[in-house]
Amino acid sequence: MQLYDLNLSGNCYKVRLFLSLIGQQAELTTVNLHAGEHQQADFLAINPRGQVPALVDGELHLGDSQAILVYLARRYANDAWYPQDAVQQGRIAGWLSFAANEVQHGPGSARLGKLFGVPIDQLAVQKKATATLQLLDTQLGNHTWLAQGSQPSIADIAVYPYVALAGDGGIDLAPYAQLNAWFARIRALPGYIDMPGL
Template identity: 45%
Template sequence: MTTAIKLYRHPKSGHCHRVELMLAFLGLPYETIDLDMANGAHKQADFLAISPFGLVPAIDDNGYRLADSNAILIYLVQTYAKDSAWLPEDPKEAAEVQRWLTVAADNIYSGPCAARLVKVFGAALDHAGSVAKAHALFKVMDQHLASRDWLATDGITVADVAGYSYIAHAPEGGVDLAPYANLRAWLNRIEARPNFVPMATSPIPELA
């Protein structure tokens, strides 16, 4: 592949960062296109042709356009790293990956992601409830990671990539990671991998 994949994003979006992280880990050339979402760039006709719901991230891979972060992860791996361990074919391992992708779309979204939306973007959401959901999630994940290095299998998969960004930046939403040593060790393992790219940070408020 010679043409860079276009990644339409907001630089402080965890959904966008998980896609950028996957692109980087796979060593794929990509170009980031930051949308001025505050002024409605994501609702303009040209972007809606790429992402009909007006959501980021979205990609344009040489004319193939796709929105939804987890769908993009699957597409990238099955297109450019099909025989790798990022998306295992074993039915049990594949089910474990899918389970954690669902966690990313549900528990992570309604917990650390929502708490961060309040503090970083001023979203009108229940911050206290989101923080409580985040801690409930982190307790389960910390116990899960007590005897293993990765979420779904013996190696890193798309499940770990999907889960990383909002958990790593949970303190920006007022959620303290200090009690969760195993979870923090998992974050460190991801950050230590070759080609890791960080997400833009925001000030950390008083933690809860």
């Protein structure tokens, strides 16, 4: 299995973290976005969207961190990470979508602007980020894990990185007690690994 990766990408970290939690290994290939490697023909043949992460496993070429989590969970992990139950799958899909939208465009974009100098309306993204963090803090006040099961699922792994990295975007995480308790639960999982900024 090969993972096309970038150390500072929260989306790539999602996949590295999950691989470690389930005790699977992938050969990492760094894609230098700064040098435009993601737009070169050989990488576009792997992921036509020109984005990392991208996973190659045998014949499978798969982009998008959420899609990769689903694949890895179903293919390599025990059922708890992505249960067969329809209610649980529906809830998890909702959180995967939340990771790709509210989280990516709130705290994720704030970090892009502050850390990487990408031109972004910081005021607008800080507002989105605050609403996202508040919603999560409320959800986690009533539930140990996001999808409401008794164990963590891929929903937690999809949402965690850019929320935990919000400080890189100039957002103070201290007021969110439930979020901080959830970070601690995730960090206590066997096989947990960090990335720069956490």
